[in-house]
Amino acid sequence: xxxxNTYIIIFSLVLTIILGGLxxxxxxxxxxxxxxxEELSAKRQILSAVMEVDPNANVLPIFDERISSVVIDSExxxxxxxxxxxxxxxxxxxxxxxxxxxxEERMFPVFMFHEEGDPENIxxxxxxxxxNGLWDNIWGYVALExxxxxxxxxxxxxxxxxxxxxxxxxxxxxxxxxxxxxxFNDQGELVSVDMLKSENNPPNALDEHNINGLSGAxxxxxxxxxxxxxxxxxxxxxxxxxxxxxxKIARSLN
Amino acid sequence: MAExxxxxxxxxxSEPLLSKRRKKFVIDPLSDDNxxxxxxxxxxxxxxxxxxxxxxxxxxxxxxxVMIFSSxxxxxxxxxxxxxxxxxxxxxxxxxxxxxxxEVLHAYAFDVYKQLSVFVGLIITNCIVMGRLEAFAMGNKPxxxxxxxxxxxxxxxxxxxxxxxxxxxxxxxxxxxxAVFDTIGWSxxxxxxxxxxxxxxxxxxxxxIWVQRAKMGYVEQH
Numbered sequence: 001x002x003x004x005n006t007y008i009i010i011f012s013l014v015l016t017i018i019l020g021g022l023x024x025x026x027x028x029x030x031x032x033x034x035x036x037x038e039e040l041s042a043k044r045q046i047l048s049a050v051m052e053v054d055p056n057a058n059v060l061p062i063f064d065e066r067i068s069s070v071v072i073d074s075e076x077x078x079x080x081x082x083x084x085x086x087x088x089x090x091x092x093x094x095x096x097x098x099x100x101x102x103x104e105e106r107m108f109p110v111f112m113f114h115e116e117g118d119p120e121n122i123x124x125x126x127x128x129x130x131x132n133g134l135w136d137n138i139w140g141y142v143a144l145e146x147x148x149x150x151x152x153x154x155x156x157x158x159x160x161x162x163x164x165x166x167x168x169x170x171x172x173x174x175x176x177x178x179x180x181x182x183x184f185n186d187q188g189e190l191v192s193v194d195m196l197k198s199e200n201n202p203p204n205a206l207d208e209h210n211i212n213g214l215s216g217a218x219x220x221x222x223x224x225x226x227x228x229x230x231x232x233x234x235x236x237x238x239x240x241x242x243x244x245x246x247x248k249i250a251r252s253l254n
Numbered sequence: 255m256a257e258x259x260x261x262x263x264x265x266x267x268s269e270p271l272l273s274k275r276r277k278k279f280v281i282d283p284l285s286d287d288n289x290x291x292x293x294x295x296x297x298x299x300x301x302x303x304x305x306x307x308x309x310x311x312x313x314x315x316x317x318x319x320v321m322i323f324s325s326x327x328x329x330x331x332x333x334x335x336x337x338x339x340x341x342x343x344x345x346x347x348x349x350x351x352x353x354x355x356x357e358v359l360h361a362y363a364f365d366v367y368k369q370l371s372v373f374v375g376l377i378i379t380n381c382i383v384m385g386r387l388e389a390f391a392m393g394n395k396p397x398x399x400x401x402x403x404x405x406x407x408x409x410x411x412x413x414x415x416x417x418x419x420x421x422x423x424x425x426x427x428x429x430x431x432x433a434v435f436d437t438i439g440w441s442x443x444x445x446x447x448x449x450x451x452x453x454x455x456x457x458x459x460x461x462x463i464w465v466q467r468a469k470m471g472y473v474e475q476h
Contacts, residue, residue, distance in 0.1 A: 002337070002338075003336040003337075003338075007336060008336045008338060008339055011334065011335070011336055011339075011343075012339060012342075012343075015343060015346060016346070019346055019347070019350040022350065022354075023350055023353055023354065026353075026354050026357050026358075027357055030357050030358065030360070030361040033361035033362060034357070034360045034361045034364075037360065037361055037362070037364035037367075038364065040364070041364050041365070041368075055365075055431070157368075160372075163302070164451070164452075
């Protein structure tokens with residue numbers, strides 16, 4: 001049956017309003033549950049940078065027992081409260097929002113992995129990273145051992161990299177390539193760790209600062225390199241401070 | 255006079271809920287008219303999500319949900335929908351349901367949500383969904399349309415679950431993430447990397463189609 005144009009327009013309008021309304025309701029209603037799911041996933045990622053996390057385990061108690069955290073600025077100074085005066089919690093720092101600010105204005109969360117119930121006995125420092133991949137943002141957590149040089153573990157995630165190519169940064173096998181690599185060279189300069197082009201580099205091309213990259217996803221690999229280098233630079237003042245403190249502790253023990 | 259009027263409204267005996275005609279809606283797409291193996295629709299997601307059983311199961315459930323409810327709504331509205339904009343109306347309803355599924359997964363199954371990522375969104379373009387709306391729900395009553403959608407969704411689901419079963423078992427030696435071969439003591443089982451890549455899905459899908467067509471003697475018309 002041929003209907004009039006007015007009927008078609010009214011029909012479309014009504015349908016759009018009803019569907020749009022229902023979707024907004026669903027979106028608003030589910031937002032709190034989504035927030036919780038995201039937070040859980042982030043905490044699981046932070047933990048998996050330093051330990052094996054059972055996919056079925058409840059990570060919240062483990063996180064509370066073994067992780068303490070601080071928020072710092074790009075000078076390595078602690079930030080206690082945001083501009084509104086509210087206390088900041090590293091786990092709640094929105095990395096994406098911070099990424100849009102100038103580096104000097106950003107807040108950087110640092111997580112300390114310590115022995116159970118003993119916050120003084122830190123075994124690793126976990127730093128948060130954020131950057132650009134090929135299609136969308138990428139982020140991750142890299143853990144440094146207490147020498148502040150050796151990478152204890154890394155975990156990456158992405159918003160829209162190509163499945164099977166760039167999205168492979170989330171695979172354990174890729175993340176494990178970072179384990180044991182050093183971010184400082186022998187002269188004590190920050191050089192970070194770079195993924196090379198392609199995956200079959202000759203062994204002599206690989207060293208403690210260079211690892212195999214991603215075949216078919218060179219731009220994603222470059223994004224990861226850039227992200228690591230930039231953020232290690234932002235964390236550098238803090239890393240230097242921790243190094244200095246460790247030396248003092250070591251001296252007082254003698 | 256009154257009596258004659260009453261006689262006119264003789265009630266037809268209502269069709270049983272699962273009459274022979276209706277059973278056909280559900281049974282046919284399972285094998286004889288399977289959307290994937292016979293009509294070769296919805297291949298994209300059948301290849302992409304079937305590396306593991308868990309996301310595949312979620313995908314199958316999502317598609318089933320979207321198909322049944324879009325068929326219901328389209329069938330309810332079928333006499334109101336202007337013919338000239340019917341495709342866009344179908345799309346709007348499918349897209350809304352898919353977004354709803356996406357939001358729910360985001361909230362309650364975040365891991366699977368991340369794994370499936372774009373593929374849930376791509377249910378919108380899954381030809382099976384729109385195909386059934388256009389071919390059936392636009393011209394049939396709500397209950398029949400829902401049965402028809404359910405049948406097609408099941409036809410899609412069992413194929414992708416079968417493909418995922420073999421891909422996860424042979425590709426990673428696991429089922430639902432449970433290490434099968436390790437448990438039965440065959441820890442040296444050689445997992446096949448081909449099965450993890452989309453090529454593996456093509457091979458298994460091809461084998462299923464081969465077996466099925468050989469059994470029912472189906473030959474494509476040229």
